Amino acid sequence: MKLLLVEDDLEMADALQVALSRHGIVLDSVTNLAAAREAVAMSDYEIVLIDRQLPDGDGSSLLAEMRNSGKSARSIIISALGSTRERISGLNEGADDYLPKPFEIDELIARISAVLRRAPVPGSQILVAGNLAYDRSTLDIHVEGSRLVLTRRELLILETLLRNRGRTVLRSSLEENVYSFNEEIQSNTLEANMSRLRRKLAEAGANIVIKNIRGIGYFLHEPE
Structure with missing residues (x-):
């Protein structure tokens, strides 16, 4: 957040x-x-x-x-x-x-x-996609009941994508939500964190996939 x-x-x-x-x-x-x-x-x-x-x-x-x-x-x-x-x-x-x-x-x-x-949308503290659930109040992520541990950056990327389910998140918007405006962002920093997040999701058995629209941004693909 x-x-x-x-x-x-x-x-x-x-x-x-x-x-x-x-x-x-x-x-x-x-x-x-x-x-x-x-x-x-x-x-x-x-x-x-x-x-x-x-x-x-x-x-x-x-x-x-x-x-x-x-x-x-x-x-x-x-x-x-x-x-x-x-x-x-x-x-x-x-x-x-x-x-x-x-x-x-x-x-x-x-x-x-x-x-x-006390957010206006009931239940907005729990974000769910596929078999993954994220509790924003505790920062706990579970895949099929098993806890998934992520780094701070990975967590922020996943939270941003979860909050924008069904929409493509522009790269600039993703960086804005993951980094404060007084942090210097290296050109490949986002990609490196994204790669590690994808690997951890796959290893945990998550049935969601982070897809890239080249030159535009990223979105969560969920099972039908």
Whole structure:
């Protein structure tokens, strides 16, 4: 999954980038509202993590802007403004959750999972294709009941393809969902990860196949 962090504390942003990556999360990070508006306009994020005290204003002002622009991203405010009054204010302004600083990373992960469980489409946490099932809340993948272990990149590729079942995913869209915008992508990195993912799926007995439309992108082929 891909999240946006709006946080001007660079040390905290770096720590969250490392911690969340261990949970299969791609994190784009910006330091102010202006950059956040550009990021939200360019990419579709599942959750936006927003600090309130930003150099160019209160981060909660972004919530109404996202709603008015039709963006479906969920939001969690992470802020040192942690009084009951401040939390109520943030939630009333449209945040899906409010986590006062300082916080433990495990609690943030739990709140991210809880917010995703409240997604508008029932059962959207479980993605199924053929004999493979992926639980986005636990990051567990099973093929015919047996657990399949993937690397973070492989998991992100598979999740993106599962979320777009029945559609071809453009290479650029796939890279956007697998890599943050401050990562340098080598020309053959995606292909290398795709090759390893295909091999692992085949070895696990998955009856889905990742097919390539040369020069365009990839799609999941499922059994009839």
